[in-house]
Amino acid sequence: MTTRSGRHFLQIPGPTNVPDRVLRAIAQPTIDHRGPEFAELALDLLPRLKPVFGTSGPVIVYPSSGTGAWEAALVNTLSPGDRVLAFETGHFATLWHEMAERLGLEVDFVPGDWRRGADPEAVAERLAADTAHSIAAVMVVHNETSTGVTSRVPDIRAAIDEAGHPALLLVDTISSLGSIDYRHEEWGVDVTVSCSQKGLMLPPGLGFNAVSEKALAASAAARLPRSYWDWAPILDANRQGFFPYTPATNLLYGLREALLMLEEEGLPNVFARHARHAAATRAAVNGWGLEVLCADEREYSGSLTAVLLGEEHDADKVRRIILDRFDMSLGTGLGRLAGRVFRIGHLGHFNDLTLAGTLAGVHMGLQLAGVDIDPAGLGAALDLLGSE
Incomplete structure (x- = not known):
């Protein structure tokens, strides 16, 4: 091993x-x-x-x-x-x-x-x-x-x-x-x-x-x-x-x-931290030119983001590449979403640098999997994290 x-x-x-x-x-x-x-x-x-x-x-x-x-x-x-x-x-x-x-x-x-x-x-x-x-x-x-x-x-x-x-x-x-x-x-x-x-x-x-x-x-x-x-x-x-x-x-x-x-952190601060990390994740996904699965912005999750890939791509292949190359686990698509989405968890014991590393790993994995993305997506997330 x-x-x-x-x-x-x-x-x-x-x-x-x-x-x-x-x-x-x-x-x-x-x-x-x-x-x-x-x-x-x-x-x-x-x-x-x-x-x-x-x-x-x-x-x-x-x-x-x-x-x-x-x-x-x-x-x-x-x-x-x-x-x-x-x-x-x-x-x-x-x-x-x-x-x-x-x-x-x-x-x-x-x-x-x-x-x-x-x-x-x-x-x-x-x-x-x-x-x-x-x-x-x-x-x-x-x-x-x-x-x-x-x-x-x-x-x-x-x-x-x-x-x-x-x-x-x-x-x-x-x-x-x-x-x-x-x-x-x-x-x-x-x-x-x-x-x-x-x-x-x-x-x-x-x-x-x-x-x-x-x-x-x-x-x-x-x-x-x-x-x-x-x-x-x-x-x-x-x-x-x-x-x-x-x-x-x-x-x-x-x-x-x-x-x-x-x-110690205070629940309002906990909720604000999660909302901020979710917004940064969506900024990356949208900046890459990909689609957030949630279709109603009133219902965006603060704890995870599901990313929808086009039918020409296998989301599980992307996950495997990211696990093998960067030792990072992402959530699989479940049920009718199998192979269509991967899920980025951004909840719990989590901070800005952890999110930055997570999104960098996703960015590199998407490129290695042959998914056509705009490299500006990662920068959009980092700009959001650095501005507050």
Whole structure:
């Protein structure tokens, strides 16, 4: 195996680079998860999660992936045969839809072109037509990781309210939490789904549900089977700083450190940093003469940019060249976008020079792959980074 000098550039949209201080926190000795030291950790940690979600209510932590947190959101609030409204905004929205159907839910799946977010007007139209209020929940992916499109959750909440509909609002923030402005409580979200390995700068292994009072009330009547995912015993144990099963203790050490880092920078500054890096990335893509996949500038993602290549080029070939020559990983195209796009992650523990190096690697890789680009694209990004 060839030895490479320098650090690998992990520029996929998650898992993201884990800061050294978080790695050091995770490396602490494991402690008794039934003892007082663990209770002290949990009682300090759980309240620190709330500002990141924009909530004063509970945030439930699972030893799981984001997919597990999806399932928890559904089984705690819904019953077999319930109707849910969902939107085909990309690969992960499609997977969530498929999960809902496997759980025995009836999904009204609004088709999409994978270049736009969930349409608030379609929400209003579907809910206004549902005079019997048979739709129990609306499922929205806030930031679609496969496309770099961010749905306008406040507008969707407004559409639900205008229709006077009682449906729950369930939102996936897996690739937006801690990177893009998000407000669970202010936006009237009932369950926010997230995980650890993206904006929270941790390895995979923690899933989250932030829940509203309305969601908690719904959970009392929900009849989908649940045991491991059941909110009630977790919330009960959390009051004393414990969990009803073995928690991911060392990841919780890392989570506390990551939350401290977000607090030190300040969430508004975190969001502004991500927006600035996203703008610089789009400046490079447009300057190269290529196309950003997201078709609506109101829905540009702050955490990743998907780049659409012409049909004459293979995006996976570009990725392979960049990995082989420059030791940098970019996100692949998923589902219907396979071979058509590559994704540049610019979220988490990330700064101007990291972005400059990332875009330089993409620039060189595109040229080596025979993609005709305007070399001024890289300069456009550097000018933006250097001007602020």
